Amino acid sequence: MSQFSQVCHALRRKNWRQYALLSGCSFFSVLLITAYVCMMRSPTILSVLPEGGDSRKQVMMVFVLAVVGCAVFTTYAAGLFFRQRSRETGVFLALGATRRQLRAELGKELTALSLVSCAAGALLGGPLAWGVWQLFRLFLVDSQEMALSFDPQSYLLSLAFAVYVAAMLFFLGSRSIRRTNIIDVVQESHRSEPVRAVRSWYGPAGIALLAAGGVLGYFFPSFCIRTLHWYPPAVLEGLCYLPALAGLYMILLHTVVNGWRKGHAYKDIISASMMKFQGRQTVRNMLVMTLLIAGGYFASFYAPMLRTSSVYSFETRPIDYEYHWRDDQSLPGRDEVEALAAEHGVTLTSWAQEGAALLGTDGYASIEQDNGALGTTYTKEYRELLTGATFFSEGAWNALTGQRVDLAPGTCANVLDDEGGSDYLAGGDITLVTNTVTGKALSVTPVEPLRFTMLLGSYVLDDADYAAMTTGLTDLWRETYVFFNVADADGSYPFAKALFNEIVDRSGPEVEVFNAWNPVERDIEIAEAGSYRYDSRAYLAEHGLSIIDYDDRDSSEFRTAWLYMPQFRVLDRNDFVTTMAVYLLLFVFIALICFAAVIVISFTRCMTIALTNARVYDDLRRLGASNAYLFRSVRGQVSKVFLAPSLAGTALIAAFYVMIMYFNDNRFTSGELAGMGVCAAVVGVLSAVLFLVYRLTLRSVCRTLNINRG
Amino acid sequence: MLTVKDLHKSYRVGKTTYEVLKGVSLEVADGAFVAVMGPSGSGKTTLLNCISCYIPADSGQITLGDRQLSDLSGDDLAQVRNRQLGFVFQDFLLLDGLTVRENILLPAIIGGAVSGQTEARADQLCDVFGISAIAGKYPAEISGGEKQRTAVARALINHPLLILADEPTGNLDSKSSRAVIRSFEQARSALDATIFMVTHDSFAASFCDQVVILRDGVVWQVLERGGAERSAFQDRLLDVIRDMGKE
Numbered sequence: 001m002s003q004f005s006q007v008c009h010a011l012r013r014k015n016w017r018q019y020a021l022l023s024g025c026s027f028f029s030v031l032l033i034t035a036y037v038c039m040m041r042s043p044t045i046l047s048v049l050p051e052g053g054d055s056r057k058q059v060m061m062v063f064v065l066a067v068v069g070c071a072v073f074t075t076y077a078a079g080l081f082f083r084q085r086s087r088e089t090g091v092f093l094a095l096g097a098t099r100r101q102l103r104a105e106l107g108k109e110l111t112a113l114s115l116v117s118c119a120a121g122a123l124l125g126g127p128l129a130w131g132v133w134q135l136f137r138l139f140l141v142d143s144q145e146m147a148l149s150f151d152p153q154s155y156l157l158s159l160a161f162a163v164y165v166a167a168m169l170f171f172l173g174s175r176s177i178r179r180t181n182i183i184d185v186v187q188e189s190h191r192s193e194p195v196r197a198v199r200s201w202y203g204p205a206g207i208a209l210l211a212a213g214g215v216l217g218y219f220f221p222s223f224c225i226r227t228l229h230w231y232p233p234a235v236l237e238g239l240c241y242l243p244a245l246a247g248l249y250m251i252l253l254h255t256v257v258n259g260w261r262k263g264h265a266y267k268d269i270i271s272a273s274m275m276k277f278q279g280r281q282t283v284r285n286m287l288v289m290t291l292l293i294a295g296g297y298f299a300s301f302y303a304p305m306l307r308t309s310s311v312y313s314f315e316t317r318p319i320d321y322e323y324h325w326r327d328d329q330s331l332p333g334r335d336e337v338e339a340l341a342a343e344h345g346v347t348l349t350s351w352a353q354e355g356a357a358l359l360g361t362d363g364y365a366s367i368e369q370d371n372g373a374l375g376t377t378y379t380k381e382y383r384e385l386l387t388g389a390t391f392f393s394e395g396a397w398n399a400l401t402g403q404r405v406d407l408a409p410g411t412c413a414n415v416l417d418d419e420g421g422s423d424y425l426a427g428g429d430i431t432l433v434t435n436t437v438t439g440k441a442l443s444v445t446p447v448e449p450l451r452f453t454m455l456l457g458s459y460v461l462d463d464a465d466y467a468a469m470t471t472g473l474t475d476l477w478r479e480t481y482v483f484f485n486v487a488d489a490d491g492s493y494p495f496a497k498a499l500f501n502e503i504v505d506r507s508g509p510e511v512e513v514f515n516a517w518n519p520v521e522r523d524i525e526i527a528e529a530g531s532y533r534y535d536s537r538a539y540l541a542e543h544g545l546s547i548i549d550y551d552d553r554d555s556s557e558f559r560t561a562w563l564y565m566p567q568f569r570v571l572d573r574n575d576f577v578t579t580m581a582v583y584l585l586l587f588v589f590i591a592l593i594c595f596a597a598v599i600v601i602s603f604t605r606c607m608t609i610a611l612t613n614a615r616v617y618d619d620l621r622r623l624g625a626s627n628a629y630l631f632r633s634v635r636g637q638v639s640k641v642f643l644a645p646s647l648a649g650t651a652l653i654a655a656f657y658v659m660i661m662y663f664n665d666n667r668f669t670s671g672e673l674a675g676m677g678v679c680a681a682v683v684g685v686l687s688a689v690l691f692l693v694y695r696l697t698l699r700s701v702c703r704t705l706n707i708n709r710g
Numbered sequence: 711m712l713t714v715k716d717l718h719k720s721y722r723v724g725k726t727t728y729e730v731l732k733g734v735s736l737e738v739a740d741g742a743f744v745a746v747m748g749p750s751g752s753g754k755t756t757l758l759n760c761i762s763c764y765i766p767a768d769s770g771q772i773t774l775g776d777r778q779l780s781d782l783s784g785d786d787l788a789q790v791r792n793r794q795l796g797f798v799f800q801d802f803l804l805l806d807g808l809t810v811r812e813n814i815l816l817p818a819i820i821g822g823a824v825s826g827q828t829e830a831r832a833d834q835l836c837d838v839f840g841i842s843a844i845a846g847k848y849p850a851e852i853s854g855g856e857k858q859r860t861a862v863a864r865a866l867i868n869h870p871l872l873i874l875a876d877e878p879t880g881n882l883d884s885k886s887s888r889a890v891i892r893s894f895e896q897a898r899s900a901l902d903a904t905i906f907m908v909t910h911d912s913f914a915a916s917f918c919d920q921v922v923i924l925r926d927g928v929v930w931q932v933l934e935r936g937g938a939e940r941s942a943f944q945d946r947l948l949d950v951i952r953d954m955g956k957e
């Protein structure tokens with residue numbers, strides 16, 4: 001050995017564990033982020049997640065979380081690596097190595113390390129995402145929509161993260177040899193980083209801040225919109241959650257430094273002091289894990305919540321089959337349906353067919369003003385003719401629903417869901433109804449809303465009022481609603497599918513529109529501007545709105561957004577999983593990524609406890625500590641690494657979810673309660689998985705420290 | 711050989727500044743074996759670290775041979791550390807991934823000057839310090855005394871003008887301490903080394919020609935051994951230290 005590079009090579013061989021840990025962490029971070037990016041930017045996913053929609057925002061939110069988590073985690077691993085190497089660096093400097101010499105060697109090492117780990121992570125991230133997705137398709141559900149394709153541009157985001165990892169490695173590496181005090185460099189690896197004194201009120205204050213931040217973040221936008229008539233910028237909405245983040249940090253700080261249990265001051269003295277003196281890193285890691293666990297749960301709740309609440313809504317429908325059409329369309333009537341049913345061996349047990357009308361309604365328009373960075377403000381302006389809605393006569397209503405409604409002349413009832421909720425979707429009270437063909441208007445008084453989820457958002461008028469207001473309407477403004485039941489609804493799927501196809505096949509291009517398309521708004525907009533935005537496919541595509549295509553009748557977009565989508569219970573129930581497969585599995589995928597990150601971070605954190613404190617445990621053994629005592633001490637630390645973030649993350653997401661569910665419409669619907677029950681089961685299963693990982697990690701740490709449990 | 715003039719060094723911890731060296735001046739002659747003693751906190755190790763240029767001094771001059779160290783650039787300082795100074799640390803600072811022989815050769819490897827001659831010198835040093843038998847072993851496989859003798863051999867590999875030793879016997883038992891001191895004496899007699907050693911150990915210091923006693927960051931006394939017997943010099947040292955405690 002005669003050259004400096006040979007010395008470095010020998011030391012690398014000796015310290016291969018440190019290199020493996022850093023390479024592994026970098027590789028894993030880039031792998032996860034690449035897999036996530038490939039999936040998030042995949043045309044398959046983008047085509048089903050509407051731009052600006054909640055699902056896409058949620059995917060992006062968890063992505064940001066994953067990026068922050070992986071960045072903090074990789075930075076932690078790099079910091080640890082350079083701390084462990086600082087003794088060697090110090091010795092080299094002390095013996096006269098120049099910084100240029102060290103920089104050259106470090107440059108070679110880090111180039112190789114970051115190239116190999118980042119390139120491997122970036123290269124394998126795509127195949128990983130593809131492999132997991134194919135496993136989903138193979139074992140869970142497959143549909144035409146699930147054919148996965150990747151956008152090569154997504155690799156740019158992955159590359160950006162890989163560049164961050166490499167740049168961070170070079171920055172920390174260069175900082176580690178730049179210091180002028182060589183003694184500090186030599187002693188760096190022994191230096192602890194104590195957290196400043198943490199007062200006992202940190203824990204309770206953290207909980208209060210967390211709750212306050214959650215409430216502020218959730219209610220601030222609706223307060224601004226409803227009370228101040230101001231749509232605040234998204235950044236400001238995000239900032240409102242900052243107190244929650246600070247609160248979470250304080251809670252974890254209190255947990256690490258003070259602990260929550262009083263008494264037995266000396267019982268956990270070793271594990272508590274070790275945790276305390278790895279201060280900032282411990283708390284930062286725990287914070288990342290907490291957020292990733294919360295993000296993982298948030299994603300993993302999506303599928304059960306959607307499935308349970310949807311299945312619940314399908315099951316509670318009082319009618320097996322509902323479909324409706326605009327009267328200028330030629331759709332199958334009773335004879336044809338009965339004939340089709342007979343072909344499939346299905347017997348109809350009831351049939352109700354009633355007319356409805358599309359009438360104009362009054363209301364308050366929002367006149368928006370864009371204030372640039374300050375967001376958008378709006379003023380409310382009353383319009384006698386604002387939008388349009390479906391109206392039933394009370395006779396037709398009673399015939400369809402089986403209810404006995406008798407409205408006074410001059411009154412109008414809005415229709416809410418079966419439990420009297422979803423008023424935010426229902427249109428609300430109106431005071432003026434207009435026949436847009438004849439121009440005839442009728443002042444009405446809103447009365448107690450009716451309840452019927454299948455006709456949510458429609459209105460009911462007194463029979464005489466209805467007759468008067470619909471006189472002169474052409475077929476373009478009239479609709480027909482059909483409700484029927486069959487003898488064996490569960491066994492009638494082939495019939496349901498055939499009827500659905502028949503309905504779609506016979507619907508014309510003029511009704512190939514999504515559910516926000518409104519004929520009254522269309523007329524108003526054409527009169528004012530010469531065209532209607534929602535008639536333009538280019539506009540819909542540009543704004544991420546649903547584009548309805550009869551050829552994609554099995555897509556989630558079509559099934560959830562076609563204006564004339566029938567409600568066939570057996571069809572909706574059976575096709576639910578395949579229709580929503582992309583949504584459901586995307587969120588399962590995200591949950592997998594988050595929990596994989598949590599597991600790797602916690603395992604790495606615990607193993608570094610073993611690596612950095614091996615000497616302390618040897619000393620304790622020399623001082624006469626029994627295996628049982630050492631085991632308790634290790635368990636105290638490992639369990640804290642797992643337990644505190646798991647508890648905090650689970651509690652955080654549970655509270656947030658309950659808040660979202662409740663404040664959607666100030667109540668819990670039965671479907672939401674059922675969904676939350678399933679989510680609780682998911683928490684149970686995932687907690688069991690985390691517990692298993694905790695046990696395996698504990699065993700691994702004990703093995704590394706030669707601590708025998710027995 | 712080494713001249714230190716009016717050296718000042720302070721540390722800042724939070725808002726408090728601790729002045730550790732308050733104008734230290736001393737001289738070490740060529741071929742001398744000098745010890746620095748003093749109570750904890752008197753500034754011994756700080757003085758050594760400033761001379762080694764491991765930590766920058768606030769003010770004052772350090773001259774090694776004819777070069778003023780405070781004027782040197784980073785690369786020149788590295789060259790001085792590599793070619794003109796040899797270091798022996800209290801906790802040895804051997805690299806665990808290198809064998810005893812490779813550790814000894816390390817300063818030469820860093821300086822890019824490993825020749826057959828250098829390797830022969832490494833073997834000679836192993837021989838002089840009685841570590842030839844363990845030359846192929848790793849630091850984890852040898853005793854504390856052997857580690858320190860390896861560190862002394864490493865300090866000598868590049869024929870330095872001056873060996874700086876920080877508590878070289880601090881982590882050793884008495885037998886190993888004797889072996890290390892003997893190795894310093896051998897270095898001086900066989901290899902013409904000049905040695906500047908910080909120590910708490912009056913036994914180790916009693917082998918030196920001169921003992922500088924620091925107190926509260928200034929030179930309190932300088933004791934010359936002259937022709938005195940080692941044990942008599944140690945007694946004298948102990949008396950002085952006792953007197954310092956009384957004041």
